[in-house]
Amino acid sequence: MEASGGAKRVTLAQVAERAGVSVMTASYTYNRPDRVSDQARSKVLAAADELGYAGPDPSARSLRRGSTRTLGVVMGEHLSYAFEDPEAVSFLAGVADVCTDHGCGMTIVPITGAADDVARIADAAVDGFIVWTTSDDDPVLAAVRATRRPAAVHGGPAVGGMGLVSIDNRAAARAIGAVAWAGAERPALVSFPLSRDRRAAITNGAALPGVTFPVTRERLEGYRQAAEAAGIPWQDVTIAVCARNDAAEAERVAATLLASAEPPDAIAAMSDQQASGVVRAARAAGRTVPDDVAITGWDDAAVAARLGLTTVAQSLRDQGASCALIALGRPAPRTPAWSLIRRTSTRP
Amino acid sequence: MEASGGAKRVTLAQVAERAGVSVMTASYTYNRPDRVSDQARSKVLAAADELGYAGPDPSARSLRRGSTRTLGVVMGEHLSYAFEDPEAVSFLAGVADVCTDHGCGMTIVPITGAADDVARIADAAVDGFIVWTTSDDDPVLAAVRATRRPAAVHGGPAVGGMGLVSIDNRAAARAIGAVAWAGAERPALVSFPLSRDRRAAITNGAALPGVTFPVTRERLEGYRQAAEAAGIPWQDVTIAVCARNDAAEAERVAATLLASAEPPDAIAAMSDQQASGVVRAARAAGRTVPDDVAITGWDDAAVAARLGLTTVAQSLRDQGASCALIALGRPAPRTPAWSLIRRTSTRP
DNA sequence: CTGTTAGCGCGTTCAC
DNA sequence: GTGAACGCGCTAACAG
Numbered sequence: 086m087e088a089s090g091g092a093k094r095v096t097l098a099q100v101a102e103r104a105g106v107s108v109m110t111a112s113y114t115y116n117r118p119d120r121v122s123d124q125a126r127s128k129v130l131a132a133a134d135e136l137g138y139a140g141p142d143p144s145a146r147s148l149r150r151g152s153t154r155t156l157g158v159v160m161g162e163h164l165s166y167a168f169e170d171p172e173a174v175s176f177l178a179g180v181a182d183v184c185t186d187h188g189c190g191m192t193i194v195p196i197t198g199a200a201d202d203v204a205r206i207a208d209a210a211v212d213g214f215i216v217w218t219t220s221d222d223d224p225v226l227a228a229v230r231a232t233r234r235p236a237a238v239h240g241g242p243a244v245g246g247m248g249l250v251s252i253d254n255r256a257a258a259r260a261i262g263a264v265a266w267a268g269a270e271r272p273a274l275v276s277f278p279l280s281r282d283r284r285a286a287i288t289n290g291a292a293l294p295g296v297t298f299p300v301t302r303e304r305l306e307g308y309r310q311a312a313e314a315a316g317i318p319w320q321d322v323t324i325a326v327c328a329r330n331d332a333a334e335a336e337r338v339a340a341t342l343l344a345s346a347e348p349p350d351a352i353a354a355m356s357d358q359q360a361s362g363v364v365r366a367a368r369a370a371g372r373t374v375p376d377d378v379a380i381t382g383w384d385d386a387a388v389a390a391r392l393g394l395t396t397v398a399q400s401l402r403d404q405g406a407s408c409a410l411i412a413l414g415r416p417a418p419r420t421p422a423w424s425l426i427r428r429t430s431t432r433p
Numbered sequence: 434m435e436a437s438g439g440a441k442r443v444t445l446a447q448v449a450e451r452a453g454v455s456v457m458t459a460s461y462t463y464n465r466p467d468r469v470s471d472q473a474r475s476k477v478l479a480a481a482d483e484l485g486y487a488g489p490d491p492s493a494r495s496l497r498r499g500s501t502r503t504l505g506v507v508m509g510e511h512l513s514y515a516f517e518d519p520e521a522v523s524f525l526a527g528v529a530d531v532c533t534d535h536g537c538g539m540t541i542v543p544i545t546g547a548a549d550d551v552a553r554i555a556d557a558a559v560d561g562f563i564v565w566t567t568s569d570d571d572p573v574l575a576a577v578r579a580t581r582r583p584a585a586v587h588g589g590p591a592v593g594g595m596g597l598v599s600i601d602n603r604a605a606a607r608a609i610g611a612v613a614w615a616g617a618e619r620p621a622l623v624s625f626p627l628s629r630d631r632r633a634a635i636t637n638g639a640a641l642p643g644v645t646f647p648v649t650r651e652r653l654e655g656y657r658q659a660a661e662a663a664g665i666p667w668q669d670v671t672i673a674v675c676a677r678n679d680a681a682e683a684e685r686v687a688a689t690l691l692a693s694a695e696p697p698d699a700i701a702a703m704s705d706q707q708a709s710g711v712v713r714a715a716r717a718a719g720r721t722v723p724d725d726v727a728i729t730g731w732d733d734a735a736v737a738a739r740l741g742l743t744t745v746a747q748s749l750r751d752q753g754a755s756c757a758l759i760a761l762g763r764p765a766p767r768t769p770a771w772s773l774i775r776r777t778s779t780r781p
Numbered sequence: 782c783t784g785t786t787a788g789c790g791c792g793t794t795c796a797c
Numbered sequence: 798g799t800g801a802a803c804g805c806g807c808t809a810a811c812a813g
Contacts, residue, residue, distance in 0.1 A: 094499075096806060107784045112808060122782060139581040143558035144495040145806035148789050151442075153492060153558065155540060164533045168526035178516035185512045185543040190557060192503060192540040195533040209538060210491035210501065210558060233487045444790060455800045460792060470798060493790035496805055785812075790805105797800075 095138040104132035115141050147210060155190035156180070156412045157211035159225055161218075162198035162281070170330060172356065172384050172401045173217060176239065179405025180215060187413060196225065203228040213412030215239065215405075216247075220281050220297040237411035239404055241299030248411035250404050252423040254300055257383075257397045258307025259314075260425050262353055264395055265381040266315055266322075268432060269351035273323040273342055274308055275335050275363060277301045277355045283328040287338070290319030304355060323349060327359065336362030343370040343378070350378055351431075357382035357389040357396055364392050364430070379431045393429035443486040452480035463489050495558060503538035504528070504760045505559035507573055509566075510546035510629070518678060520704070520732050520749045521565060524587065527753025528563060535761060544573065551576040561760030563587065563753075564595075568629050568645040585759035587752055589647030596759035598752050600771040602648055605731075605745045606655025607662075608773050610701055612743055613729040614663055614670075616780060617699035621671040621690055622656055623683050623711060625649045625703045631676040635686070638667030652703060671697055675707065684710030691718040691726070698726055699779075705730035705737040705744055712740050712778070727779045741777035 101111035106125055113121045114129040121129075132138075147153045158180060160167035167173045184191045194209050196202050206214075206228040214229045218240025226244050229236050237248040266272040278284070280297040290309060296302040309319045325338040335354060342349055343366060352367075354360040360382030364374060372378045382389050385398035399421060407418045449459035454473055461469045462477040469477075480486075495501045506528060508515035515521045532539045542557050544550050554562075554576040562577045566588025574592050577584050585596035614620040626632070628645040638657060644650040657667045673686040683702060690697050691714060700715075702708040708730030712722060720726045730737050733746035747769060755766045 094806090097808095098806080108806095109785080109808075110783060113783085116808080120782065125783080137581065139579060140555045141808090142496070142806055143556050144492055144501060145789090146556070146808080147492040147558055148490070148496050148791090148805090149807050149809080151789070154556070155558070157538075164529045165526045168522050168529060174516050174522055178513045181512045181516060181541065181543070184541075185545055188543060188549070188553060190505075190540045190542055190553075192538045193529065193532075194538055195529070195536060197533055201536070205536065205538075207488045208491050208494070208502070210495055210503070231487060233485065442790090445792095446790080456790095457792075457801085458799060461799090464792080468798070473798080489792090490790055493805090494792080496789090496807090497791050497793080499805075783813080786810090788809095789807085792803105792805090794803080795801090797798105 095133075095136045097138070097141060100129060100133045100136055100138045103136060104128040112141070144210075152212050153190075153210045154188065155192050155211045156184060156409060157192050157194050157206075157209045157214045159194045159196055159206065159214060159216045159229065162196060164193065164195050164197070167193070167217065171358070171386060175401040176217065176405035176408075179400075179402035179407075180409045181405075182402070183406045183409035183413070189413070207232065213237075213414065215408040215412050218251075218298070218300050221299060222281065222297055235412050235414045237408035237417075239408050241303070243299075248408070248417045250407045250411070250417075250421060251300070252399050252404075252421050254303035255307040255310075257399075257423045257425075258304040259310045260307075261381050261383070261395070261397050262308040262311025263315065264425065264427065264431050265353035265379055266312060266317060266351045267379075269315075269317070269349075269379065271323070271347055271349045271351070272312065272317055272321070273325065273349035273352045274305075275338060275352060275354040275359050276305065276324055276326045277330055278328055279326055284326070285328045285334075285338075286326045287341070288324050288326065290322045290324060292320075293324065301355070308353065330356050330358055332358045332362035332365075334362070335359035336366045339363040339366035340370065343367065343372065351380075352378055353381045355383050357384045357386040357394060360394050360396070360430075361388045361392060364394070374430050375432045381431060385426055389426070389428070395428050395431040396426050397423050398426050399423040443481075443484045445486070445489060448477060448481045448484055448486045451484060452476040460489070492558075500560050501538075501558045502536065503540050503559045504532060504757060505540045505542050505554070505557045505562045507542045507544055507554065507562060507564045507577065510544060512541065512543050512545070515541070515565065519706070519734055523749040524565065524753035524756075527748075527750035527755075528757045529753075530750070531754045531757035531761070537761070555580065561585075561762065563756040563760050566599075566646070566648050569647060570629070570645055583760050583762045585756035585765075587756050589651070591647075596756070596765045598755045598759070598765075598769060599648070600747050600752075600769050602651035603655040603658075605747075605771045605773075606652040607658045608655075609729050609731070609743070609745050610656040610659025611663065612773065612775065612779050613701035613727055614660060614665060614699045615727075617663075617665070617697075617727065619671070619695055619697045619699070620660065620665055620669070621673065621697035621700045623686060623700060623702040623707050624653065624672055624674045625678055626676055627674055632674070633676045633682075633686075634674045635689070636672050636674065638670045638672060640668075641672065649703070656701065678704050678706055680706045680710035680713075682710070683707035684714045687711040687714035688717065691715065691720065699728075700726060701729045703731050705732045705734040705742060708742050708744070708778075709736045709740060712742070722778050723780045729779060733774055737774070737776070743776045743779040744774050745771050746774050747771040
């Protein structure tokens with residue numbers, strides 16, 4: 086191998102010339118080695134070696150072939166958030182599984198929440214897109230749609246022309262809400278943010294402003310139905326809206342609720358991360374779970390089993406895989422399943 | 434927007450023709466809007482809209498420009514492993530931080546451990562590579578080097594022509610080994626696998642076969658120095674080699690050790706994940722930490738603080754960022770720092 | 782088995 | 798401010 090690792094680009098044509106063969110013979114040497122005589126192939130490889138040819142240029146190949154063999158993944162307003170949320174990481178693992186099987190790459194598109202997100206999406210060399218759940222008004226959705234490539238949205242919103250992979254959040258919320266608040270006198274809910282401004286607030290069911298995150302909206306509707314079915318007016322449910330899906334924030338807000346004059350005796354959270362924070366706050370406040378406070382989570386993460394959390398089980402990994410299949414142009418798989426897991430954090 | 438979302442590809446030339454302008458005017462409309470009259474621009478955009486033009490093709494652009502604005506990341510024999518190891522995820526977050534800042538994408542190259550890994554790397558349309566720590570004999574290294582693109586290896590091995598980002602594992606192992614085994618009579622070590630075959634075994638310092646993972650090798654050397662400095666012959670150290678970096682496996686193997694005739698009274702592990710498994714095994718066996726068994730981890734992950742683990746702190750996130758900078762062609766940052774964190778899992 | 786032709790879709794020339 | 802050529806590096810589709 087030539088040691089002069091220079092910046093100069095060596096082309097297949099140069100290799101062919103040096104080897105004394107046509108460009109196509111050189112190309113075949115890399116792509117269809119069986120169609121080339123041993124003699125020609127070794128001449129080509131020798132020439133490549135001498136010239137320091139790095140192999141066919143992937144961009145040129147993609148252009149010629151008309152496909153990049155890569156899927157794009159858009160993970161929400163700030164990219165590194167994707168790596169901080171364990172459920173998002175599971176989802177990515179599911180995407181990775183399918184990409185590995187199909188030999189395609191997985192490009193994470195660098196999103197910042199700023200105006201140039203649209204350009205970053207338009208400039209991504211990918212065959213299809215996967216969008217992690219976002220708000221109804223996220224410009225990313227239109228940008229992805231404008232590429233006219235196959236795309237799947239996880240969670241929501243549903244967008245014409247793109248696949249949607251999501252459990253029935255409303256039904257699941259109804260089911261776990263019923264368990265969480267059974268027999269409760271002062272029910273509370275720790276919620277994901279309602280919209281992109283991610284404003285935190287402690288409010289109640291009657292005072293909820295517009296909710297633009299569809300997953301959050303559907304869950305709130307389900308919880309409302311659960312409350313009303315249990316004879317609890319929605320406005321009597323205390324709702325702590327968090328800025329992020331985060332154990333520490335949930336712990337702080339739960340501590341506040343538990344220290345109030347009318348502390349909740351049943352707290353439903355929208356994720357196991359949040360619920361784990363709530364459990365810590367409850368313990369710190371000297372309450373027993375579930376007798377003083379019933380607590381529920383969502384996702385059936387590892388922490389849920391550890392803490393004995395009643396939760397909604399769903400496989401983010403499978404959902405990531407489904408999204409990837411859609412982005413590859415496969416037909417959409419059926420609606421993903423969920424189930425209620427009853428453990429010891431709720432009253433029997 | 435035209436609704437007939439067909440599969441047919443619309444080119445810039447067609448848009449230009451329909452708009453009654455030259456191709457370059459159409460191109461400028463997308464790339465240098467200031468160099469085009471308002472009138473021409475709106476004609477172009479209208480034509481694009483009518484034709485359903487999706488915008489300039491990213492592959493063609495990359496080819497023309499000579500760069501893809503994307504970094505490739507190679508995460509070890511099996512891709513989804515990357516998403517199961519929390520430290521690997523931190524590392525990816527660091528890469529993502531830099532990619533976001535520089536507006537470049539991040540392509541995870543789908544590796545399976547099979548022979549076609551090399552082809553997958555050669556065919557990745559990226560400007561540079563980042564390789565997660567691997568073995569000396571991993572063919573991926575040669576494949577990355579053959580692309581002649583800037584590349585950084587995290588952890589090791591060191592390869593000519595590629596940057597290396599790694600703490601001094603030997604020194605760190607020496608330091609934490611000294612604390613772990615201080616005053617111990619029956620020291621043990623829970624180790625990462627030694628080579629790509631990932632064979633699990635319980636052995637001792639004298640019976641170690643060839644170690645081809647350089648990070649593991651360097652740590653073993655450091656631990657050996659720590660043992661000998663404490664007057665413990667290396668062959669007296671029980672070494673439990675695990676197949677993977679995994680809490681559950683470490684728990685099983687630690688349980689075995691603790692149930693043996695001569696149970697260890699000090700166990701050093703190579704990660705906090707492993708150490709957390711060891712702590713669970715110790716508790717299950719009715720031992721107190723650190724009195725009956727001293728335990729150390731590595732990484733200073735969240736779980737280390739929770740369990741009070743003495744550990745080696747390092748920032749995988751910063752190291753990911755450093756790798757990304759190198760892959761972008763920036764000069765290599767200085768050697769990353771580590772420090773010893775003493776908590777309550779070791780004897781004072 | 783090997784060579785020739787003809788672009789893939791775009792953007793950097795350089796003229797006008 | 799706009800237009801006409803040319804080629805980025807490669808490979809499908811044909812000959813031969």
